[in-house]
Amino acid sequence: MSQRNTAVTDQLTAPTDASSPEDCPLPEVLALIGDKWSAQVLVQLGEGPHRFTQLERAIEGISRRMLTVSLRNLERNGLITRTVYPDSPPRVEYATTALVEDIRAPLEALAAWARYASPVIAAARHAYDNRH
Amino acid sequence: MSQRNTAVTDQLTAPTDASSPEDCPLPEVLALIGDKWSAQVLVQLGEGPHRFTQLERAIEGISRRMLTVSLRNLERNGLITRTVYPDSPPRVEYATTALVEDIRAPLEALAAWARYASPVIAAARHAYDNRH
DNA sequence: CTGGATCCGGCAAGATACTG
DNA sequence: CAGTATCTTGCCGGATCCAG
Numbered sequence: 001m002s003q004r005n006t007a008v009t010d011q012l013t014a015p016t017d018a019s020s021p022e023d024c025p026l027p028e029v030l031a032l033i034g035d036k037w038s039a040q041v042l043v044q045l046g047e048g049p050h051r052f053t054q055l056e057r058a059i060e061g062i063s064r065r066m067l068t069v070s071l072r073n074l075e076r077n078g079l080i081t082r083t084v085y086p087d088s089p090p091r092v093e094y095a096t097t098a099l100v101e102d103i104r105a106p107l108e109a110l111a112a113w114a115r116y117a118s119p120v121i122a123a124a125r126h127a128y129d130n131r132h
Numbered sequence: 133m134s135q136r137n138t139a140v141t142d143q144l145t146a147p148t149d150a151s152s153p154e155d156c157p158l159p160e161v162l163a164l165i166g167d168k169w170s171a172q173v174l175v176q177l178g179e180g181p182h183r184f185t186q187l188e189r190a191i192e193g194i195s196r197r198m199l200t201v202s203l204r205n206l207e208r209n210g211l212i213t214r215t216v217y218p219d220s221p222p223r224v225e226y227a228t229t230a231l232v233e234d235i236r237a238p239l240e241a242l243a244a245w246a247r248y249a250s251p252v253i254a255a256a257r258h259a260y261d262n263r264h
Numbered sequence: 265c266t267g268g269a270t271c272c273g274g275c276a277a278g279a280t281a282c283t284g
Numbered sequence: 285c286a287g288t289a290t291c292t293t294g295c296c297g298g299a300t301c302c303a304g
Contacts, residue, residue: 025246026171026239032253034166036277039158052286063278068287078256089285090284099249106241107158113235114157120231121164124210168297184266195298200267221265222304268303275296283288 029103032077037062037070039107042096045080046104049095161235164209169194169202171239174228177212178236181227 033039037059044050044058056067071094074080079100085091165171169191176182176190188199203226206212211232217223 024172024175024243025250026175026243027168028250029242029246030162030166030168030171034162036159036162039162040156043156043158056286064287065279065289066277069277076257076260077253078260079253084286087285090287092286099252102248103242103245106238106245109238109241110161110235111156111158113238114161116234117231118157118160121209121211125208128208128210196267197299198297201297216266219265222267224266266304268301270301271299273296273298276294278291278293280291281289284286 032079033074033103035070037066038074041067041070041074042079042100042103043107045094045096046100049093052092052094055094164211167202169198170206173199173202173206174211174232174235175239177226177228178232181225184224184226187226 033042040059040062041055044055050058052067052071055071056062056064059067062070071080071082075082075094078097081095081097083093083095085093165174172191172194173187176187182190184199184203187203188194188196191199194202203212203214207214207226211229213227213229215225215227217225
């Protein structure tokens, strides 16, 4: 199942025109991690395995319920693993799977873009609002 | 691992360690284009300027209302421009701004990842559902 | 042709309380 | 500690009609 595969990005560099937006599965990705919290969970887990409360504290503003929902969803889609240790008190650890390795780069690129674009966007928004 | 980066990401990931998830502005990006349609609109406009009806036909399943809403939102945030030509019947053209150029690469990387990961995810989901 | 305005159902998601 | 269950609210988004 979990084959390490770095050939993903090779498809990109390939000189195919590849820009046909018809078969662009971008919506699928966004359906997976495009919601309010999943991406942050993935980013946080990128730092290494985390326990439930650890995540809850690390991710500002998330509710217990939403954390649970996000984790279940990510687990269901095979993006994270959930390991229960038979301790007392109970201990559960979440970690990313190999699948996630290959999106970390584009995700960080997006984050980098955000840092750079944020003030520009704020200015554009302000200008637009003044115009209306 | 992956090495396909634009000027923007090169500049910004270089100086700092970039792996601190605290100041990760990923949620901002997702708030911008993480909704159901905006990303597809951007992708479509990446092919070149489009008129309203042209977009409506190109993007499968979008309603007029949602197209309008998405376009307004993108315009407000400075990601696209809206040009009105004083013709009869009225003609309006939408095009991406320079800001968008720099996210196209990571966005396509995400799409490529989706193509590769889709079957794996489907399998994981199926396995999970059987387990419950 | 390019939208705006309005109504409305359904789901996302916060708050709160309870449990093994 | 690591969740569930339930209630409630907000808003996303589809349908429909109207307008310049």
